[in-house]
Amino acid sequence: MVTVTESPGVVGAVETSDKVASHLHAVASFDLADHPMPHGREEVWRFTPLKRLRGALDDTPTHDDESGPAATYEVRAGDEVLLGTLAPGEEPRGRGLVPGDRAAAVASKNTEKALHVKVPADTLVAEPVHIIVQGGAGKRSNAHHVLEVGTHASVTFVVEHRGSGVHAGNVEVIVGDGANVSVVSLQDWDDDAVHVGQHEATIGRAASYRHVSISFGGDVVRLTSNVRYDGPGGQAEMLGLYFADAGQHLEHRLFVDHNEPKTRSNVDYKGALQGAGAHSVWVGDVLIRKVAEGIDTYESNRNLVLTDGCRADSIPNLEIETGEIVGAGHASTTGRFDDQQLFYLQSRGIHEDDARRLVVHGFFNDIIRKIGIPQIEEKLLATVEAELEKTV
Amino acid sequence: MATLEIRDLHVTVDTGGAHDGSDGPKEILKGVDLVIRPGETHAIMGPNGSGKSTLAYSIAGHPKYTVTRGSVTLDGADVLAMKVDERARAGLFLAMQYPVEVPGVSVSNFLRTAKTAIDGEAPKLRTWVKDVNTAMAAMKMDPAFATRSVNEGFSGGEKKRHEILQLELLDPQVAVLDETDSGLDIDALRVVSDGVNRFKANGDRGVLLITHYTRILRYITPDFVHVFVDGRIAEEGGPELADRLEAEGYDRFTTTTV
């Protein structure tokens, strides 16, 4: 059971108006009326188990009460990083993110004071800025974080999601010209958590942006990660790693909008699935607009199915409106655990469970290395190990 | 010191079911008898498709093959009752005709994990690093291979040298070499043969060498040569039999096949 789709070449240019966005994407809007409650047959919702969202799409305020806040947010940052809040519509909130679906719209609407983390121009922040989101059991929380990075600044943000509850959270990233920004989002939830939201970046001229989405925990996680360019020459690297266990639904949707010339994007997501009802969804949309000449894009999703009863949906979409590009391609594979590899390792005396472990670690190895943040790497290796303990 | 004893071995392969017109299991090995005593080197030669790799894989325990009759023992212990990794730890080694790529697992990690499993304890770090470097140098493998993924992107000849590198480091009792000489250039053939001979010099090691060419037998002298035809051994002899096969081919054994 292996499916491969590969189209490294360039399909002929399609003549369309510059206003037409990818057909898969509803028009982005802050107005909740533009995002009616889905019934499940909509293209962008058809994979999501709506019944298990536990009201994540309801227009509900954050459940802070006398028993405590619905979620706590701890920011660990050095003095060079400025912290504040932003009301809806208060600059620069909304410059980088406009809700593309109902989940993002309710999160935005119900966040009066968005966390504003600002890195001034030309500032090189050595230690990662750490934002820890701790969700409270049985509570609904809304969040919107604005990460604003000035021109030629350099910083890594780690947004770590822990705990339980229902969380609708957006992350808006404004990457200044020539800046170098990494955002790592860790979904390390308890088993019963629900997490929906949108991460979106606008990438300045010749800036470089890296977004890493890592999903291990939670009952349902549905994250949309988008990028758009605010000038030519920017580059985006979108990495993802997930491990879906029995009954878990992990959905990652990406949209790279090549709306400026000479921009680059590389999407690379890898996931493993194990246990009955484990479900992963990866949808990678790349739009190359007519103005986006000289761009280069590649997207890849690989899934490793460890046991029976899992389902991996993997859908790359490439829409090309100009043929004047350097390259555009995508690959999607979903493969069963390779018995030949297991046999080879075992034939060298390696116990079956150790052999399995080696193969799965090997599968994730290149992604983990690409992330390039030592603390995260160690944590990931340990987490993959813990996940494997569940099967072997 | 260990004797590998194969008696009346019958093996079938699952051809994938009836829907494609095939008829379930197909018998490949049809009664193989072979005894490899400590210190002996046996060569097996035979036409394509006669079942040589099937024999090698069956000894190693590949899940694709089913033993329907007969026995395989290593010093009296029932090999067929052992799992794949148990067979390796009991002292068997298979250098594969087509070594498998394992992406993301570095050669050095792989070698150390295998050595630890075979010995039952982790090797002493300092001597181990030295042993690996020495063995790689002897196999004329660039040290950079240690950080590459197992067999990934290796050339055909590099894969074969990597197999013999493992042979030397793991030092089993009995080694089955399935066409290790195929695809090697003249220098690499020498390097690989020297590796096998060093392994033999460890003392009382058994070797089962599957090959199509007498060339390698000039470097690794066999004590016995077996002609393998249609799932069994059709004739046995000394090293001179190999020369005769080279001159005459398999015609006189395969009169009925195309």
Ligand SMILES: Nc1ncnc2c1ncn2[C@@H]1O[C@H](COP(=O)(O)OP(=O)(O)OP(=O)(O)O)[C@@H](O)[C@H]1O
């Ligand atoms: N899945 C299968 N279905 C049908 N026949 C199979 C299957 N697997 C192996 N065989 C057959 O088993 C026979 C023996 O194969 P084997 O690889 O053991 O031959 P060999 O002697 O090693 O050949 P070579 O010299 O080419 O390496 C071949 O005819 C092969 O086609």
Ligand SMILES: [Mg+2]
């Ligand atoms: Mg063969």
